[in-house]
Amino acid sequence: MALEKEVKKSQLPFSKEIMTQLGGETVTFCYQCGTCASSCPVAKITEKFNPREVIKQSLLGEKEETLSGDAIWLCCSCYNCQERCPQKVEIADVIYALRNMSIRRGNIPNIYAEFAAGLMSEGRIVPISKFLEKKRPEFGLPPLKSTGIDSLRKILSTTGFDAIWQKGEEES
Amino acid sequence: MTSYALFLGCTIPARQPHYELSARKALPKLGIELVDLADMTCCAPPPLQSIDLETSLSIAAYNICLAEEADLNIVTLCTGCFESLAMANATLKKNERLKARVNRILSSAGKEFKGSKEVKHYLQVLIEDVGLDRLRKAIVKNLSNLKVASFSGCHALRPSELLKFDDPERPHIFDDLVEALGAKSIWYRNKLKCCGGLLRGYADDVALAIAREKIVNTTKADADCIATLCPFCFLTLDLGQILMKSAFHEEYNMPVLHYAELLSLALGIDPKELAPDFHKIKVDKVLNKIV
Numbered sequence: 487m488a489l490e491k492e493v494k495k496s497q498l499p500f501s502k503e504i505m506t507q508l509g510g511e512t513v514t515f516c517y518q519c520g521t522c523a524s525s526c527p528v529a530k531i532t533e534k535f536n537p538r539e540v541i542k543q544s545l546l547g548e549k550e551e552t553l554s555g556d557a558i559w560l561c562c563s564c565y566n567c568q569e570r571c572p573q574k575v576e577i578a579d580v581i582y583a584l585r586n587m588s589i590r591r592g593n594i595p596n597i598y599a600e601f602a603a604g605l606m607s608e609g610r611i612v613p614i615s616k617f618l619e620k621k622r623p624e625f626g627l628p629p630l631k632s633t634g635i636d637s638l639r640k641i642l643s644t645t646g647f648d649a650i651w652q653k654g655e656e657e658s
Numbered sequence: 659m660t661s662y663a664l665f666l667g668c669t670i671p672a673r674q675p676h677y678e679l680s681a682r683k684a685l686p687k688l689g690i691e692l693v694d695l696a697d698m699t700c701c702a703p704p705p706l707q708s709i710d711l712e713t714s715l716s717i718a719a720y721n722i723c724l725a726e727e728a729d730l731n732i733v734t735l736c737t738g739c740f741e742s743l744a745m746a747n748a749t750l751k752k753n754e755r756l757k758a759r760v761n762r763i764l765s766s767a768g769k770e771f772k773g774s775k776e777v778k779h780y781l782q783v784l785i786e787d788v789g790l791d792r793l794r795k796a797i798v799k800n801l802s803n804l805k806v807a808s809f810s811g812c813h814a815l816r817p818s819e820l821l822k823f824d825d826p827e828r829p830h831i832f833d834d835l836v837e838a839l840g841a842k843s844i845w846y847r848n849k850l851k852c853c854g855g856l857l858r859g860y861a862d863d864v865a866l867a868i869a870r871e872k873i874v875n876t877t878k879a880d881a882d883c884i885a886t887l888c889p890f891c892f893l894t895l896d897l898g899q900i901l902m903k904s905a906f907h908e909e910y911n912m913p914v915l916h917y918a919e920l921l922s923l924a925l926g927i928d929p930k931e932l933a934p935d936f937h938k939i940k941v942d943k944v945l946n947k948i949v
Contacts, residue, residue, distance in 0.1 A: 508711040563704040564852035565816035585708040597859035601705045610668035610700040634697030637767035644766040645713040
């Protein structure tokens with residue numbers, strides 16, 4: 487009885503919390519068949535990632551392990567699992583939701599912090615070298631149009647993206 | 659001429675002028691005009707979706723708004739851009755609540771997503787606006803000596819429910835377009851499997867191991883080259899082979915070309931005009947087989 491209570495206490499809030507996130511809505515449809523794991527190119531290479539395990543952990547309410555662990559960052563977003571899931575769990579999207587939650591706790595992997603910095607400073611996640619930009623006419627390419635950086639910054643400040651990113655910066 | 663707003667993205671202008679050149683030279687020859695719009699920004703691809711989905715959806719929608727204002731559909735060269743924009747477009751068109759939520763965010767930038775335009779990958783444009791017959795008739799070079807291992811990558815095909823690009827398990831559009839050039843499109847093991855590219859920068863060893871499998875399988879199938887649709891797949895497989903040399907002491911020399919490059923060559927565009935030096939793995943073997 488005590489164990490049941492314990493499970494209930496930890497389980498419900500986390501899966502419900504995931505369901506309220508964009509991308510996380512379908513997490514509870516999973517019945518653990520493993521079609522995702524057998525379709526996953528990463529799971530074939532490393533034991534550190536298995537989509538079925540990530541969903542199981544989430545459903546069991548293992549919030550700390552899921553959001554602080556390495557696994558959610560090892561999905562290669564190929565959508566093979568999502569395409570094949572018989573229960574229509576949007577697995578790749580659930581993993582985005584988990585990453586979003588993890589980042590809001592201040593856990594932002596370096597490479598993602600670099601992408602965010604590129605976005606905020608130039609409006610592109612991959613910066614364009616001045617060298618290549620200058621060479622464009624030589625190749626016969628037209629000059630690059632300006633990016634809508636001002637509009638972008640307004641969007642980023644409205645959604646709180648800049649604050650999420652700064653929090654990650656401070657904690658790292 | 660059918661006109662499209664070209665969504666160029668970042669990786670292509672940042673690293674792959676050969677891709678941009680081939681597309682800008684080939685598509686107008688087939689009656690497709692590419693219009694460059696000002697103020698486009700990042701497409702909000704998986705790395706940004708990983709940080710915040712709501713922001714990503716809003717940024718993608720912002721870009722689509724610019725095309726709506728210009729009264730043009732969007733064409734992308736990068737498959738990553740295609741997925742980000744097409745997924746946002748399809749999602750917001752069918753989900754009114756989410757559309758209202760995104761439009762509240764976009765109002766800060768003076769934009770409103772209406773859902774009046776389409777987002778297409780250039781392969782769809784070739785199939786739908788040009789058509790295989792017209793394409794076949796436009797070919798002036800003979801590519802029949804080439805065995806091409808076409809590789810769609812993930813984000814043209816999946817999630818198919820939203821992207822509606824091709825059959826996700828038995829795709830044929832890319833192969834049809836390769837064969838329309840006169841080349842032979844070959845099958846190889848795990849053809850539809852990911853290149854691993856999105857793990858680069860976080861788990862390089864895993865990414866390289868996945869890419870290696872693709873190079874091994876296309877080599878075993880005796881391909882003359884791999885054809886890609888996406889700058890990330892290209893990078894992962896082309897530069898990847900240099901990394902494989904030092905990581906596994908294996909040398910494959912499998913040329914990787916974007917489909918737009920093969921198309922340009924078939925249309926008779928001089929290879930020298932296509933900046934071939936941007937390939938890490940030399941493509942001479944492929945050029946020599948085209949007569």
